[in-house]
Each structure stands twice: as structure tokens, then as C-alpha cells.
Amino acid sequence: MIKRAWDKWRSGYMGRLISESFFAQGRLYAVAIVAMIAVAVTTAGSAYMMEYIVDAMTSPEMRGWAHLIALGVIGLFLVKAVASYIQAVYLARAGNRIVAVQQEKVYRKLLRHGVSFFSKNESSNLLMRTTQGAQAARKLIDVLVTGFVRDTLTLVGLVIVMVYQQPVLSVMFFIVGPIALMGVRYLLKSVRSIMQAEFKSLAEIIRVLQETSAGIKVIKVFSLEDKMINRMDTAIHKVEQRSNDIARLQSIASPLMEFLAGLAVAGVLIVSTIGLAGTEQPTAGQLMSFITALLMAYEPAKRLSKMRVQIETAMVGVGLLFSLLDQEDTMQESPDAKDLLDGPGEIALRNVTFGYQGSMPVIDDLSLTFEARKTTALVGQSGGGKSTLFGLIMRFYDPDEGSVEIDGQDLRNVSFSSLRRKISYVGQDTFLFSTSIMENLRCSAPDATDEEVIAAAKAAHAHDFISELPKGYDTPVGENGTFLSGGQKQRVAIARAILRKAEILLLDEATSALDAKSESLVKEALDALTKDVTVIVIAHRLSTILEADKIMVVQDGAVVEQGNLDELLHKNGSFRSLFDEQFKKREPKAEVAE
Numbered sequence: 001m002i003k004r005a006w007d008k009w010r011s012g013y014m015g016r017l018i019s020e021s022f023f024a025q026g027r028l029y030a031v032a033i034v035a036m037i038a039v040a041v042t043t044a045g046s047a048y049m050m051e052y053i054v055d056a057m058t059s060p061e062m063r064g065w066a067h068l069i070a071l072g073v074i075g076l077f078l079v080k081a082v083a084s085y086i087q088a089v090y091l092a093r094a095g096n097r098i099v100a101v102q103q104e105k106v107y108r109k110l111l112r113h114g115v116s117f118f119s120k121n122e123s124s125n126l127l128m129r130t131t132q133g134a135q136a137a138r139k140l141i142d143v144l145v146t147g148f149v150r151d152t153l154t155l156v157g158l159v160i161v162m163v164y165q166q167p168v169l170s171v172m173f174f175i176v177g178p179i180a181l182m183g184v185r186y187l188l189k190s191v192r193s194i195m196q197a198e199f200k201s202l203a204e205i206i207r208v209l210q211e212t213s214a215g216i217k218v219i220k221v222f223s224l225e226d227k228m229i230n231r232m233d234t235a236i237h238k239v240e241q242r243s244n245d246i247a248r249l250q251s252i253a254s255p256l257m258e259f260l261a262g263l264a265v266a267g268v269l270i271v272s273t274i275g276l277a278g279t280e281q282p283t284a285g286q287l288m289s290f291i292t293a294l295l296m297a298y299e300p301a302k303r304l305s306k307m308r309v310q311i312e313t314a315m316v317g318v319g320l321l322f323s324l325l326d327q328e329d330t331m332q333e334s335p336d337a338k339d340l341l342d343g344p345g346e347i348a349l350r351n352v353t354f355g356y357q358g359s360m361p362v363i364d365d366l367s368l369t370f371e372a373r374k375t376t377a378l379v380g381q382s383g384g385g386k387s388t389l390f391g392l393i394m395r396f397y398d399p400d401e402g403s404v405e406i407d408g409q410d411l412r413n414v415s416f417s418s419l420r421r422k423i424s425y426v427g428q429d430t431f432l433f434s435t436s437i438m439e440n441l442r443c444s445a446p447d448a449t450d451e452e453v454i455a456a457a458k459a460a461h462a463h464d465f466i467s468e469l470p471k472g473y474d475t476p477v478g479e480n481g482t483f484l485s486g487g488q489k490q491r492v493a494i495a496r497a498i499l500r501k502a503e504i505l506l507l508d509e510a511t512s513a514l515d516a517k518s519e520s521l522v523k524e525a526l527d528a529l530t531k532d533v534t535v536i537v538i539a540h541r542l543s544t545i546l547e548a549d550k551i552m553v554v555q556d557g558a559v560v561e562q563g564n565l566d567e568l569l570h571k572n573g574s575f576r577s578l579f580d581e582q583f584k585k586r587e588p589k590a591e592v593a594e
Contacts, residue, residue, distance in 0.1 A: 021137060034155070109327075113188050113327075127203075373532050438450075444496045456498040466492075
């Protein structure tokens with residue numbers, strides 16, 4: 001039964017935190033604990049020394065010892081001061097390391113998840129769990145260490161001094177203590193629910209700030225300032241209310257302890273004056289030592305009385321942290337995964353069925369092949385499943401049924417790293433990191449030289465505008481490239497893909513943000529880039545894919561037509577309708593020649 005209880009405690013959040021974090025920082029905590037023991041001993045010793053201090057001042061026969069007692073007091077408080085400093089420094093270092101380790105673990109855990117995980121979890125919630133959860137982990141261990149070591153030992157030492165000096169008077173302390181503990185137990189019932197509500201309100205504040213930053217143009221255009229202000233005010237007021245509730249509960253302990261301490265001192269005074277403290281009348285030094293120990297015991301007793309409230313408060317954040325760490329990875333690499341073998345880059349979907357989060361299938365029993373070293377264009381109305389095909393090829397998702405293969409190898413059996421090395425991607429919604437242009441370009445090929453980076457930028461016709469920027473390639477782009485225009489961002493993204501030199505290139509409306517002149521220039525760059533590369537292009541503007549080796553028309557998750565431009569035009573099917581709609585029924589040169 002004891003072993004079962006021990007195993008249950010170790011598997012709980014507190015047990016895991018102590019075994020994973022406390023023991024990992026054992027050296028730092030060991031130094032801090034030794035210092036805490038010294039603080040506790042010197043605190044009790046300072047109360048005990050009051051007997052000799054008072055007797056040296058009031059008793060003639062003790063005055064000869066005054067200098068020696070003074071030196072003892074100086075040494076005692078010097079040791080306490082040094083120990084307090086060491087305790088604070090090492091406790092802070094251990095706590096900071098715990099925060100860092102937990103945040104590192106959470107971030108690595110997040111990156112192991114698939115794209116679907118981030119679709120289901122708001123970034124504000126993840127941010128709250130990562131930051132507040134790690135801080136809560138530190139706070140919990142700090143409370144446990146300081147409470148069970150420093151405060152408990154200090155209190156025990158002071159009680160020993162009290163009992164040694166005046167056993168009968170010490171009874172007053174043992175009456176007050178249980179009363180205070182009973183009062184604190186009553187406070188714990190509301191703490192956890194209040195803290196959970198406060199975390200939700202804090203997440204809402206972060207969510208509103210993120211939406212304001214990302215959607216400021218929409219907010220301005222549609223005059224949503226008042227609506228956003230109301231949302232923020234509501235969230236802030238909820239946090240304020242919860243914080244006030246927590247402060248009220250935590251603050252009850254201090255006045256309660258102060259009042260009870262006052263009762264104890266008054267009781268000691270009455271008992272000592274009426275002669276019930278013992279048959280032998282205490283000396284002034286003994287009585288002062290006892291009262292000093294009693295008064296000094298107030299602070300550690302107060303902290304211990306609040307410790308349960310602090311533990312309950314911290315456990316909410318620790319629970320959020322561990323619940324995130326315990327979630328099963330939404331996209332897992334096979335334990336027997338092998339590197340993707342070198343090959344021409346043929347991509348095949350075999351009887352693939354896929355739906356997002358258990359919804360109706362977006363793709364249903366689809367089989368098709370993208371020829372190696374050829375350019376295949378995917379066209380069709382939005383929502384037909386074209387971007388979903390890209391997600392499956394990059395293994396952001398696994399098919400519910402069937403398989404996705406590259407050169408005959410099922411992607412579920414290959415390593416993520418080898419798959420990523422083989423693919424380069426340029427999307428319609430270009431994302432840039434909040435760093436310099438050079439670092440944004442080099443992220444696709446970390447070992448690339450400056451000359452190779454500049455060559456890729458020239459190929460994407462980005463070098464000229466980059467050179468005109470204040471710091472050239474070292475110019476910061478701002479959050480998600482806010483300092484660049486849409487066309488500039490897109491050319492940086494294309495240069496990044498060129499630098500990658502991957503065997504498979506996926507282009508999702510890669511030239512959508514470019515003007516006609518820039519599109520023409522980038523098209524020349526893409527023509528050079530796509531030579532001897534397997535290319536899949538998603539395009540709504542048919543002018544960008546007329547020279548593709550094969551065009552597939554995707555509707556409702558199925559390929560309804562495929563062929564080259566001339567073949568599809570002669571079919572007079574879905575592609576011909578799209579073509580006529582965009583080109584206003586102008587015949588292509590190939591048909592006119594006929």
C-alpha cells in the first residue's frame with residue numbers, strides 16, 4: 001500500500017516536478033538548503049542570545065562577559081547575513097534554470113506536433129501554458145524548499161528555545177498554532193477555481209493583443225476599435241477581480257496570525273506576572289529570550305500558514321504545463337523510420353482518403369501520380385482540396401486511408417528530416433521571421449555562403465530592392481515582414497526556395513502578390529529553378545501555368561480532368577470553362593494556328 005501511494009504521488013504533477021526539476025538542480029538546491037539551515041540555526045541562536053544580552057546589561061556579575069557576548073552577536077549575525085545571501089542567489093539560480101528547462105521542453109514538444117495541433121490550439125493558450133506554467137513550476141519548488149527547510153527549521157529552532165527557556169509559557173504557542181492552521185485550511189477551498197479562471201482571463205488578454213497586432217487593418221477599416229476595447233476591458237477586469245480574490249484569500253492569513261500572536265504575547269505577560277510559569281521566577285534574560293523567540297516565530301509561522309494557499313495557486317499553472325507536455329504528438333515519426341532514398345522525385349497518392357479532425361473527407365479514395373522532374377499544375381475552385389494535397393505531400397497530415405509515396409517509399413516510413421530536405425515550398429501567405437533578410441534567406445540552407453545567398457536573391461529578382469534598403473541584407477524585416485511590401489516578401493520567399501536546391505518544389509500561388517513586371521521576372525527565375533525538378537503548382541491565374549507539362553483540375557477532392565494545355569482545351573470540359581472565364585474566350589495561339 002505504501003509503495004502504491006508512493007508511485008501515485010510520483011506520477012502526480014507535484015511528484016513529477018520534484019523528481020524531474022528539483023533533483024536535476026540538486027547541486028544548486030543543496031547549497032541553498034545548507035544556507036537555509038544556517039539561517040534557521042542563527043535565527044534561533046539570536047533569540048537564545050537575548051538571555052545573555054539582557055543579563056549582561058542588568059546583572060553586575062555578567063558585565064565582564066559583555067565584550068565576548070558582543071563578539072558572539074556580531075559573528076552570529078554575520079553568518080546569518082552571508083547564509084541569507086547564498087540562499088537567495090542559489091535559490092534564484094536553481095529557479096531560473098527550472099523555468100528555462102521547462103520552457104525548452106515545452107517548445108520542443110510543440111515542434112514535435114503536427115500542423116493540426118496548432119489548428120486546434122490557440123497561440124494565446126500555448127503562450128500562457130509555456131510562460132505561466134514554467135513560472136508556476138519554479139514558484140512551487142521555491143515554496144516547498146523554503147517552507148519545509150528554512151521556515152520549518154527556523155520555527156523548530158525557535159520553539160526549542162521557547163521550551164528551553166519557559167516550558168509552561170510555551171503552551172500558549174501550541175494553543176495558537178492549531179487555531180491558525182484551521183483558519184488557513186478554510187481558505188483553500190476557493191483558491192484553485194479562482195486561479196483557473198484567472199489563467200483563462202490572462203489568455204484572453206494575450207489573444208486580444210495578438211488579434212489587434214495581426215488584424216489592425218481590419219480593425220481600422222471596419223471601425224472595430226470600440227469592440228476590441230470592450231473585449232480587452234472585460235478580460236482585464238476579470239483578471240483584476242480574480243487577482244483581488246486571490247489577494248484577499250492570501251492576506252487573511254497575515255492578520256489572523258498577527259492577532260493570534262498578540263493574544264499569545266498578552267497571555268505570556270499575564271501568566272508570567274501572576275507566577276504560574278513555574279515555581280522558580282525567571283530571570284529578565286530568560287523572559288526576554290522567550291519573548292524574542294515567540295515574536296520571531298511569527299514570521300516563519302505566517303509563511304507556513306500561507307504555504308498551502310501558494311501551493312494550490314502554483315499547482316494550477318503546473319497542471320497546465322504538464323497537461324501540455326503529456327499530450328500525445330499529433331504527428332509521430334515511425335520508430336523504424338529510414339531516410340528517403342535518392343530518386344528522381346516521383347510523387348504518388350494511392351487510394352488516399354483524408355478529412356480534417358474527423359470531418360467529412362476532403363479527399364476520397366484519390367489515386368494520382370506527379371511525374372518526376374516535370375511540372376504539374378493544380379487548378380480549380382477554392383476548397384477543392386489542392387492545398388490539402390500539399391499538406392499530405394509535406395506530411396503535415398497522414399491520410400486516413402491509403403498512402404502517399406515518394407519514389408515508391410511510404411512517407412509514414414521515412415524520417416522527417418530526410419523528407420524536409422527533399423522538399424522546398426513557397427506559399428501564398430508568405431511568412432518571414434522577425435530578423436534580417438540575410439537570416440530569413442539562409443534559414444533554408446544554413447551552410448550557404450553569402451555569395452550563394454546573394455546569387456539566389458538575384459535569381460529571384462530580389463537583390464536590387466534589398467541593396468537599396470538601409471542595411472542591405474542585414475535590414476530587419478519586422479514582425480512577419482511588415483517592413484516589406486507584399487511583392488518584396490514574396491520574392492524573398494522565392495529566393496529562399498531557390499537557395500534550398502530541393503528535388504521537389506511546391507508552389508502555392510507563389511506569384512500572387514507580384515505585379516505584372518515582377519511576375520514576369522520571377523517567372524524567368526522559376527523557369528531556371530524548376531529545371532530537372534519535380535514541381536507542383538497551385539494556381540488560380542491560369543496565365544502562370546500554361547506551359548506546365550501536365551494540368552490537373554481538382555474539384556471536391558478528386559481530379560476530374562488532366563492533360564496538357566492543348567488536350568484540356570480540346571476536351572471542352574471544366575478546364576475550358578475556367579480558361580474561357582479568365583481569358584474572355586480568346587483563343588490561344590495554338591488553336592488560332594490550326
